[in-house]
Amino acid sequence: MAGGNAIRGTRVGAGPMGEAERGESAPRRHTPFYCANGHVTRVSFAIEAAEPEHWDCPRCGLPAGKNQEAPPAAPRNEPYKTHLAYVRERRSDADGEAILEEALAKVRARRGE
Numbered sequence: 247m248a249g250g251n252a253i254r255g256t257r258v259g260a261g262p263m264g265e266a267e268r269g270e271s272a273p274r275r276h277t278p279f280y281c282a283n284g285h286v287t288r289v290s291f292a293i294e295a296a297e298p299e300h301w302d303c304p305r306c307g308l309p310a311g312k313n314q315e316a317p318p319a320a321p322r323n324e325p326y327k328t329h330l331a332y333v334r335e336r337r338s339d340a341d342g343e344a345i346l347e348e349a350l351a352k353v354r355a356r357r358g359e
């Protein structure tokens with residue numbers, strides 16, 4: 247009656263198969279992604295996996311890219327820009343003065359000056 251159970255003697259986890267199963271697994275690489283706010287996120291990828299171009303920064307939610315010098319811009323208008331700032335961007339100072347003159351002229355006309 248002895249014997250017959252010899253297979254039990256095999257240690258689980260021994261040998262090359264066992265090691266693989268314990269999860270010291272596929273080699274991975276860590277790719278840093280940089281967002282416009284200067285956060286760096288290291289994302290771990292399996293060596294054979296394709297890396298995305300962009301990764302959402304977990305800290306501020308902006309898209310982060312692999313080029314530290316040129317992180318992707320925020321998807322839409324930056325957090326805060328006043329209406330005046332937009333106007334200033336679009337118009338030269340001369341334009342601004344002309345518009346002001348025009349507005350003043352209208353005001354004067356309305357007052358009957």
Ligand SMILES: [Zn+2]
Nearest residue numbers: 281285303306
């Ligand atoms: Zn960020």
